[in-house]
Amino acid sequence: MNSLQATHFSLVFPARNLPRVFELDRGNRFASRVKPPKVSSCLVSDAQQKVEASLEPASRESKEVMEMERNVFVGTYARAPVVIKSGRGCKLYDVDGKEYLDMTAGIAVNSLGHGDQDWLNAVVEQANTLTHVSNVYYSIPQVTLGKRLVESSFADRVFFTNSGAEANEAAIKFARKFQRFSHPDKKLPATEFIAFTNSFHGRTMGALALTSKEQYRLPFEPVMPAVTFIEYGNSEEAKKAIQPGKMAAVFVEPIQGEGGIYSATKDFLQALRTACDEAGALLVFDEVGSLNFCSHKQLDFFSF
The missing domain is CATH 3.40.640.10 (Type I PLP-dependent aspartate aminotransferase-like (Major domain))
Incomplete structure (x- = not known):
């Protein structure tokens, strides 16, 4: 806890790549074989900093979304080159249908995962009852x-x-x-x-x-x-x-x-x-x- 930099490690990997990302050594400890990409969260002059990622090249649809983001958003974050479309439990799916294991959880706030039924029921019930009345x-x-x-x-x-x-x-x-x-x-x-x-x-x-x-x-x-x-x-x-x-x-x-x-x-x-x-x-x-x-x-x- 002595030296935190203005970067965090992206922990979103294609689920099918997990056997390649982690392997058990003889001491039964997990050893990382892929260096996680560093993603700066500070204000940057170029919103799309090059990220050292092991991900596959972005599809045309993903590139279009990324380009649109560059045109309409202030360059505050350098994002990982993945366009997430949906999620279920601890899994995420991008616009191309690729599956990922979500190990970031919205920076530690999605503790129930994506689409939890009890959470969804509570949100729908409240939205149907009363939306927002301020303080x-x-x-x-x-x-x-x-x-x-x-x-x-x-x-x-x-x-x-x-x-x-x-x-x-x-x-x-x-x-x-x-x-x-x-x-x-x-x-x-x-x-x-x-x-x-x-x-x-x-x-x-x-x-x-x-x-x-x-x-x-x-x-x-x-x-x-x-x-x-x-x-x-x-x-x-x-x-x-x-x-x-x-x-x-x-x-x-x-x-x-x-x-x-x-x-x-x-x-x-x-x-x-x-x-x-x-x-x-x-x-x-x-x-x-x-x-x-x-x-x-x-x-x-x-x-x-």
């Missing part, structure tokens, strides 16, 4: 879900958002408001933040300022000031930087997920917890998804 009115399903989340977690309150970046933006605002609320007589409450090397917290301006990868930040600077980046996993350096009256919050990914899976140690996270408690700073765990959990007891904000 101007009360909604029974929204309140019911919030209650279940509170009962199933450490949190006293939940805050629904549309994306991880939006959740982090909310956490930034929560942190600064908390510092002002906690120190009403202080002329300059704590407003600074700590984030870590190789982090990625989102593309909006506040979340972008907490993202250490320069290729994300440089095109849009100046971003939100007063963010200090510390080596991921370095407990001693973090404890020195988390000072009372200075740091509003510390943002950390317990598992950094871009370009690989890097997990923080329990000791590192516990050291951050202790240092934040002593300094009166909030500790923000940036997880996958788009929910903020707020605990009045622990003063944590989890963005899922």
